[in-house]
Amino acid sequence: MNINTPRFDEVSVGDALPxxxxxxxxxxxxxxxxxxxxxxxxxxxxIDFAKAAGMPDVFAHGMLSMAYLGRxxxxxxxxxxxxxxxxxxxxxxxxGAKLTCMGKVAEKKECDNQxxxxxxxxxxxxxxxxxxxxxAWVSLY
Amino acid sequence: xxxxxxxxxxxxTSHFEIEKGRLRFFAKATGETRQEYLDEAAAKAAGYRSLPxxxxxxxxxxxxxxxxxxxxxxxxxxxxxxxxxxxxFTYFTPVCAGDVLKVESHIxxxxxxxxGALEFIVKDSVFTHQDGARVAEARSVIVVRNPEEKxx
Numbered sequence: 001m002n003i004n005t006p007r008f009d010e011v012s013v014g015d016a017l018p019x020x021x022x023x024x025x026x027x028x029x030x031x032x033x034x035x036x037x038x039x040x041x042x043x044x045x046x047i048d049f050a051k052a053a054g055m056p057d058v059f060a061h062g063m064l065s066m067a068y069l070g071r072x073x074x075x076x077x078x079x080x081x082x083x084x085x086x087x088x089x090x091x092x093x094x095x096g097a098k099l100t101c102m103g104k105v106a107e108k109k110e111c112d113n114q115x116x117x118x119x120x121x122x123x124x125x126x127x128x129x130x131x132x133x134x135x136a137w138v139s140l141y
Numbered sequence: 142x143x144x145x146x147x148x149x150x151x152x153x154t155s156h157f158e159i160e161k162g163r164l165r166f167f168a169k170a171t172g173e174t175r176q177e178y179l180d181e182a183a184a185k186a187a188g189y190r191s192l193p194x195x196x197x198x199x200x201x202x203x204x205x206x207x208x209x210x211x212x213x214x215x216x217x218x219x220x221x222x223x224x225x226x227x228x229x230f231t232y233f234t235p236v237c238a239g240d241v242l243k244v245e246s247h248i249x250x251x252x253x254x255x256x257g258a259l260e261f262i263v264k265d266s267v268f269t270h271q272d273g274a275r276v277a278e279a280r281s282v283i284v285v286r287n288p289e290e291k292x293x
Contacts, residue, residue, distance in 0.1 A: 038204030053221025062225035
């Protein structure tokens, strides 16, 4: 077990988790994520296709932001502690966006002989626009 | 409008092999810095059998198999019209490099809002390890934009 993993008794509802600040999203970011994730939808990597679809430019995969938010979770607890992870995508993320992942402890409970906390989490850009919101239940010792 | 007869329809079952090289590529693409996702020795030191698949990596199983995109193609829906609306994962046990997962998906729901200007396809998936254990479940909600439809 990671010695830095927070313990159930040490966290309180309302506690903010350490943020994760990302580098600005570039076209290279989108090309790499298209290949690595297997999402080859050209709307994310081909500006001609994006314009034909009525978009001003290519835009980031929603799953890229969700992957970043996954990194945010696993910098707080080991991945094996994540019980579920749910998001709702609320806005398109354009090229150049500088994203930050943030979250807080929303609930604590003990059930099935397990201590669990619910995290309310989200991704915003540097204008404060919310790109996705969600929650995750994690187990703590 | 998407025909609701497709609700309940199973999608082709696929098998997804978790490969170390793919995991490292995914780690690079997402700017991962934690050693357990980059270095197998660090992963084992952290208690994993090999490099762990990060929380959202299971989405790639569907994308590689083409289950959803093939369905959209069959329904005549251009990829330029879709957005990802929601995504959920429930985890039962970690997935690591070397695992081969069986992926079984079906269309759980189809509905529309705003007089058909937005349509929603809900897909549920179950991931089963080669030893028979259910390792994860996922739900995807795909939004289809139909700008020619008038808002109700």
